[in-house]
Amino acid sequence: MINLILEDGTELKSFKIDEVDLKDIRNSNGNSIIDTKITEQISIELKKCEDNYIGTISVESKQIIDSNLRFNRCKRCEYLEESREIKKSCDEDLNNYSEKYIGKIVVVLESPHVKEYDFIRKGKRIPIPAIGNSGNSLQNNFEENFKRIFENDDIKDGVYSIILCNAIQYQCSLGVNTKKYRDRLFIVLWFMAELNKNFLKRIKSYQAAIVINLCTNGNHEKDPLIDKNKQIKPYLETEYKDNFISKYKKSTSIKNLKGLQRDVQYQINEIVKDNKACLFYSGSHPSIRKNWQIKKL
Numbered sequence: 001m002i003n004l005i006l007e008d009g010t011e012l013k014s015f016k017i018d019e020v021d022l023k024d025i026r027n028s029n030g031n032s033i034i035d036t037k038i039t040e041q042i043s044i045e046l047k048k049c050e051d052n053y054i055g056t057i058s059v060e061s062k063q064i065i066d067s068n069l070r071f072n073r074c075k076r077c078e079y080l081e082e083s084r085e086i087k088k089s090c091d092e093d094l095n096n097y098s099e100k101y102i103g104k105i106v107v108v109l110e111s112p113h114v115k116e117y118d119f120i121r122k123g124k125r126i127p128i129p130a131i132g133n134s135g136n137s138l139q140n141n142f143e144e145n146f147k148r149i150f151e152n153d154d155i156k157d158g159v160y161s162i163i164l165c166n167a168i169q170y171q172c173s174l175g176v177n178t179k180k181y182r183d184r185l186f187i188v189l190w191f192m193a194e195l196n197k198n199f200l201k202r203i204k205s206y207q208a209a210i211v212i213n214l215c216t217n218g219n220h221e222k223d224p225l226i227d228k229n230k231q232i233k234p235y236l237e238t239e240y241k242d243n244f245i246s247k248y249k250k251s252t253s254i255k256n257l258k259g260l261q262r263d264v265q266y267q268i269n270e271i272v273k274d275n276k277a278c279l280f281y282s283g284s285h286p287s288i289r290k291n292w293q294i295k296k297l
Helices: 019-024 073-080 086-096 133-152 182-192 195-206 232-247 260-273
Strands: 002-005 011-015 042-045 052-060 063-069 101-109 158-166 210-213 279-283 294-296
Touching: 011 182, 052 101, 052 133, 063 133, 073 133, 101 195, 133 294, 158 195, 182 195, 182 260, 195 260, 210 260, 260 279
Parallel strands: 002 042, 101 158, 101 210, 210 279
Antiparallel strands: 002 011, 052 063, 052 158, 279 294
């Protein structure tokens, strides 16, 4: 068992893990814990991975006429080296150029994993969203995907800023195989720590013109709490139903817990109440396929 502490002081007690994973689970600085035996309750601080301003695309007559995108590691780290603080630089970029933007495009992933925590500046680890394979895939395929959108949808001419964010800004995988703890910790943080509300607040603050949900569907198959003879759905029902369904509206059923992308989309749909002009899209996680595609919801 380990205790997990968020940056706001929220503490999640007795999160069950495999003893063999303890040495690989990362603390707030991205370092591994050396002890391999759970002799006492260990507390780990989870470090937040702030949303990131990625750049811009310019649209005219359903064509991208210019772009300045920094999805991949090389372009982003070079840019961020010039900034003292990630969140501050993102906020300043958005504020300084807000008058030039016709709208914001928000790209949503589920949570940071390992590569996001290995950027070091002045001896300090700085979490940055999607600077591994996902960032490379987004860099290589983002414009091509948007060309398809422009062909079918009424996208206004102008300059759009791009924001990359994680639905949960903490490392739900704990730095090990994503099939072990990521989905369980995501659900615990999403509902019990109410980080779904934090996500909705962030998304609403951006007043996005377009939101693209690229979260993974998830996979619990290696979670140590799962009986190997059970299916995922019964596991979710027994472990989560009493705690989580009450957080949803009464009409929500257990099926909403079957995939992370669906949970996040449920929250994204709330934006419509305040921003009816916003366009919504979803697609496969960019790390899954080299030629990932998005579709309108």
